[in-house]
Amino acid sequence: MTRLAAMFAMFLSLTAPHAWAEGTDMTEAVIIDGLTANLAEFKWTHRPLIVFADSPYDPAFVRQMELIEDDLPALVERDVVVLTDTDPSARSALRSALHPRGFGFVLVGKDGGIKLRKPSPWTVREISRTIDKMPMRQQEIRESR
Template sequence: MKPLFALFFLVFAASPAAAQDTAPDADVPLIVSAQDVTPDEFLWIKRPLVVFADTPADPRYVEQMGYITDRLDALAVRDVVVVKDTDPAARSAWRQELHPRGFGLVLIGKDGEIYLRKPLPWQVREIVRSIDKLPARQREMREGQAGRS
């Protein structure tokens, strides 16, 4: 009876610790506005996928955000945060650093390097393939980080 009680106690004692490990990621939204964050906030933590447009009514922007919202789960597994910037007049840190012209899609690695620039919408399947080829992502998959696949 005592071993069973000890096992029961260990299971419940470990549960809050596991929940604490995953809580910080749950607090980070997957889609954020460019005015609310800066590129430095994600260095070595997340892979920013920046979607630029001159207006939220741009058909390419609407199409791209549709692709993204349909497959947010695939991006979340790869530590992607989507940064949307549809206000050129705001002169966000993202615009000052990346200098977009009209619609643009930019993938930045955890190391801060630009790995992808596209002038047209891309399916999430294609974005995910590009991410999975990155050296840092390859390492994550080899090491089998918790919560990653």
């Protein structure tokens, strides 16, 4: 996927917060507004990466999203869907379930379990390494050979 296509996919996903519910092809819509997301929708199909902040202008949030946008194809390859939540006053289901404090991200496995929780931005390479060590991902790699 070219950088332009990735940016277009991100734009579409941000302007359509209900993209998942409407059956959007998740190989294109990687970044979704998490205010209305339900983690159960992704169980056994995707690895949600939930990025929280108290404002979309939080420098750590901005940096994390830049890092994600720099390598969207690596996330697509690992069945990652990025959910963003930058409005604490909305009291989303994600916030109720994961209890974030300020900026942070949470990686949830396909089994629905929390695999990683970090209070500072990480590169896609660092996130990918964590995913690639998971038993389910190891199985996916073996099956793809």
